[in-house]
Amino acid sequence: MKTRVYVTLKNGVLDPQGKAIHHALEGLGFSGVNDVRAGKLIELDLAESVADEDVEAMCRKLLANTVIENFRIERQIEREPGAAA
Amino acid sequence: MKSAVIVFPGSNCDRDMAVALEAIGGSKPAMVWHRDTELPEGLDLIAIPGGFSYGDYLRSGAMAANSPVMRAVKDAADRGVSVLGVCNGFQILTEAGLLPGALMRNAGIRFVCRDVALKVENSQTAFTARYDSGEEIVIPVAHHDGNYQADEDTLDRLEGEGRVAFRYSRECNGSARDIAGIVGAGGNVLGMMPHPERSIEPAHGRTDGLRLFQGLIEAIG
DSSP states (O other), X not given: OEEXXXXXXXXXXXXXXXXXXXXXXXXXXXXXXXXXXXXXXXEEEOOTTOOHHHHHHHIIXXXXXXXXXXXXXXXXXXXXXXXXX | OOEEEEXXXXXXXXXXXXXXXXXXXXXXXXXXXXXXXXXXXXXXXXXXXXXXXXXXXXXXXXXXXXXXXXXXXXXXXHTTOEEEEETHHHHHHHHTTSSSSEEESOTTOSOEEEEEEEEEOOTTSTTTTTSOTTOEEEEEEEESSOEEEOOHHHHHHHHHTTOEEEEESSOOSOOGGGEEEEEOTTSSEEEESSOGGGSSSGGGSOOTTHHHHHHHHHHHO
8 A cells, every 4th residue: 555654844843855845946036935845755565454544653753754744645545345436 | 983984976175074083082083985875883872974966966965964974864864973073074964854944056156165153052952062142163175066045943942942042243155044064853863064173273373163172072981
């Protein structure tokens, strides 16, 4: 089962990469960009038996550094066999 | 003095550190590979060197902090063995939870590689005993992720407990309160971004790093 983990810097933590991207977008002439924050997307292919708590533990122990980062877990919802699309 | 240098894939200051420890401590350190699960018996000092362990994958120091040898390093630190983490070593120590806070990308995005002036904030630690509090020293830095960040309570606690060992005299990389090096609650773990091992002999241009090792070796006997 595909699971996505989004890792983003906490609010208030300066994001130098986001700032540089923002600056570059302005340099390219794109207007109206108020702010840019850069983060990471980590895709996990997990066995069905892996519990939500386990994914959360993975995030806390390795995937995110909770001193400076937040994480959001998105588990792909598997359609039940035979259920209507 | 019995010392060890931990070597990770991608460490590149491990040999510099070994040269410094042998020159100042008088005996060759053991070079311990990251897959080892045990450290040599009777260590007085463990050095975690600079470099780009695991290619800085995920976050600088994140993979190394979870490598097999780090469990033994944590146990040794808990027993009071001195641990010196320099540059990537500092990043690894924060990722491993041996020191608070985190080291983020430099605020200016650029890799900073130059001599920097540091203020010795506290000369009462085992690592700074040969310096005077308030003294300014010059030690080189070479890093991309040296921007030290922690929440305000943690920063206040570090300052209040005299655990800020070194501070940049001038803004260097965006670090909160210009922190360049901190010690752990037990006083036996130091993490710092500047490289004292690159400043120990006249050929290096300066020798301000020498006293860190001399003081530490005296302190741990």
